[in-house]
Amino acid sequence: MEEAQLLDGRLVAEEIHKETREAVQRLRRKGILPCVVFIRVGNHPPSELYVRMKQKKAQEVGIQSEVIALPEDVTQQEVLESLDRLNQDPSIHGILVQLPLPKHLSEKKIALAIDPRKDIDGFHPLNLGKMLLGEKDCFYPCTPLGIQELLKRYQIETEGKEVVILGRSNIVGKPLAALFLQKSKYANATVTVVHSLSQNIKEHCQKADILVAALGKAHFVTKDFVKPKAVVVDVGVSRIADPSSPQGFKIAGDVDFAEIKKIASWITPNPGGVGPMTIAMLLANTVKAAELSLGHPF
Ligand SMILES: Nc1nc2c(c(=O)[nH]1)N[C@@H](CN(C=O)c1ccc(C(=O)N[C@@H](CCC(=O)O)C(=O)O)cc1)CN2
Numbered sequence: 001m002e003e004a005q006l007l008d009g010r011l012v013a014e015e016i017h018k019e020t021r022e023a024v025q026r027l028r029r030k031g032i033l034p035c036v037v038f039i040r041v042g043n044h045p046p047s048e049l050y051v052r053m054k055q056k057k058a059q060e061v062g063i064q065s066e067v068i069a070l071p072e073d074v075t076q077q078e079v080l081e082s083l084d085r086l087n088q089d090p091s092i093h094g095i096l097v098q099l100p101l102p103k104h105l106s107e108k109k110i111a112l113a114i115d116p117r118k119d120i121d122g123f124h125p126l127n128l129g130k131m132l133l134g135e136k137d138c139f140y141p142c143t144p145l146g147i148q149e150l151l152k153r154y155q156i157e158t159e160g161k162e163v164v165i166l167g168r169s170n171i172v173g174k175p176l177a178a179l180f181l182q183k184s185k186y187a188n189a190t191v192t193v194v195h196s197l198s199q200n201i202k203e204h205c206q207k208a209d210i211l212v213a214a215l216g217k218a219h220f221v222t223k224d225f226v227k228p229k230a231v232v233v234d235v236g237v238s239r240i241a242d243p244s245s246p247q248g249f250k251i252a253g254d255v256d257f258a259e260i261k262k263i264a265s266w267i268t269p270n271p272g273g274v275g276p277m278t279i280a281m282l283l284a285n286t287v288k289a290a291e292l293s294l295g296h297p298f
């Protein structure tokens with residue numbers, strides 16, 4: 001059997017960044033300079049890396065950005081005060097608080113404190129609710145949006161397909177299920193969400209035409225989970241020990257790529273699949289926020 005073709009997230013993300021750069025130029029001609037603020041709390045090396053990556057890409061597409069690095073022991077009140085100030089500032093279009101947060105901070109209260117019109121992560125309950133209803137004048141979470149966009153750019157149809165999602169996180173599994181259920185192009189799927197308390201996990205996965213692994217367990221999905229010719233999307237990232245690498249670790253996806261690429265029809269590499277798409281959609285959402293600030297309230 002032929003090997004799976006790659007769903008190249010890096011390549012597609014670059015295409016999207018190019019479109020974003022053009023949109024930024026159009027906004028600049030109208031006197032709007034899109035601007036995003038990234039808030040990071042404490043010292044969490046992966047978060048530091050992801051925020052740096054976001055900032056670098058923002059700069060490349062012409063979006064102004066600022067990072068606010070708050071100490072590990074910042075209080076909930078101080079975070080809320082920073083958000084309040086950013087909400088009030090009309091020169092700022094997008095606000096993002098990098099997750100995960102230290103235990104003493106409430107992700108829920110923080111998501112709720114971001115003005116939904118600046119919530120480029122799409123984590124505010126208003127945006128999540130609107131997404132569930134299929135509204136468009138809102139923000140969808142970037143990883144689910146990136147997965148759908150990746151399938152779209154490779155013209156992989158989802159209509160009527162069995163989509164199985166492994167993992168029910170608030171930032172990937174749950175919103176992705178809502179997205180694929182919509183009555184729209186690159187949705188209209190039959191969606192199953194499988195999680196740690198599900199029974200017969202492997203059997204559910206074996207039925208998938210499109211299998212999305214988002215549980216964060218290195219190489220959990222082995223080839224016996226995958227139907228021949230299925231489309232496999234690998235979201236999870238784990239850092240696993242690797243004495244041969246200078247950092248002492250390497251990135252491992254949820255999927256056993258080497259084995260599954262022999263039976264799938266399409267597969268995302270990891271790294272180089274969903275991750276870059278997440279950042280591309282984030283900057284696209286930032287442009288959307290700047291466009292909405294031109295006077296389309298929601
Ligand atoms: N506020 C948010 N927090 C988090 C989100 C999010 O969407 N909003 N998602 C993840 C982390 N994340 C973005 O923030 C993210 C993770 C990974 C990548 C990425 O491009 N990874 C590279 C590999 C990089 C490496 O580790 O060496 C890849 O997949 O190729 C982008 C974004 C949790 N927090």
Ligand SMILES: [Mg+2]
Pocket residue numbers: 167168169195196215
């Ligand atoms: Mg889970």
